[in-house]
Amino acid sequence: xxxxxxxxxxVIPGDELAVIEEYESGKGTHTIDGQIHSxxxxxxxxxxxxxxxxxxxxxxxxxxxxxxxxxxxxxxxxKTLRIKKINGKISFGSxxxxxxxxxxxxxxTNDYIRATVVSLTNGITHIVVKNDNDDDGVIxxxxxxxxxxxxxxxxxxxxxxxxxFKYKKLAADFQG
Ligand SMILES: [Zn+2]
Numbered sequence: 578x579x580x581x582x583x584x585x586x587x588v589i590p591g592d593e594l595a596v597i598e599e600y601e602s603g604k605g606t607h608t609i610d611g612q613i614h615s616x617x618x619x620x621x622x623x624x625x626x627x628x629x630x631x632x633x634x635x636x637x638x639x640x641x642x643x644x645x646x647x648x649x650x651x652x653x654x655x656k657t658l659r660i661k662k663i664n665g666k667i668s669f670g671s672x673x674x675x676x677x678x679x680x681x682x683x684x685x686t687n688d689y690i691r692a693t694v695v696s697l698t699n700g701i702t703h704i705v706v707k708n709d710n711d712d713d714g715v716i717x718x719x720x721x722x723x724x725x726x727x728x729x730x731x732x733x734x735x736x737x738x739x740x741x742f743k744y745k746k747l748a749a750d751f752q753g
Contacts, residue, residue, distance in 0.1 A: 588615040589700040603631030674704035689717040714748040
C-alpha cells in the first residue's frame with residue numbers, strides 16, 4: 578500500500594486499513610485478498626509494536642441506527658440531533674444525527690423530535706423529519722419566548738402563558 582504513513586482514523590465498514598504483510602487483522606476488522614478492511618464504524622488503532630490493527634467501535638454495533646430507523650432526541654443546534662432513542666429503545670451510544678436541510682427552520686434546542694434515518698454516507702447518520710410520516714416531528718417542546726408549556730394547535734404549537742404561536746411539524750403522539 579502506498580501512503581503507509583497516512584492512515585485513516587475514522588472508518589466505516591469496508592474501508593481498507595492495511596495489507597496483511599504490514600499488519601495483523603485485529604478486532605473489528607476482516608481480511609479480503611490480503612487487504613485488511615474495517616468491519617465496523619469506529620476509530621482505527623494501529624499497534625506498531627505488535628503489528629496489528631483494530632477498529633474500536635461504540636460498545637455495541639447493533640446500537641447504530643440503520644437506514645429507515647427512527648431516532649429520537651434533542652436538537653443541540655439547528656442541524657445536530659443528540660440521539661436518545663433508536664426505534665423507541667434507549668441508546669447509550671452517545672450518537673448524533675445530522676439533520677438534512679428542511680424547509681422548516683423552526684426547530685429549536687427546546688424541541689425533542691423524532692426523525693427518520695435516510696443515509697449513513699461517510700459514517701454520518703443523516704436524518705430527516707419526513708413530512709409524510711405521521712410519526713416524525715416534534716414530540717415535546719416549550720415556548721420559544723417564555724419557555725412555558727405549549728399545546729397543540731392547528732399546524733403548530735401555542736404557549737399556554739404568552740400565546741406565542743410557532744409553526745412546527747408535530748409527531749402524531751405529540752405530548753406537549
Ligand atoms: Zn410563552
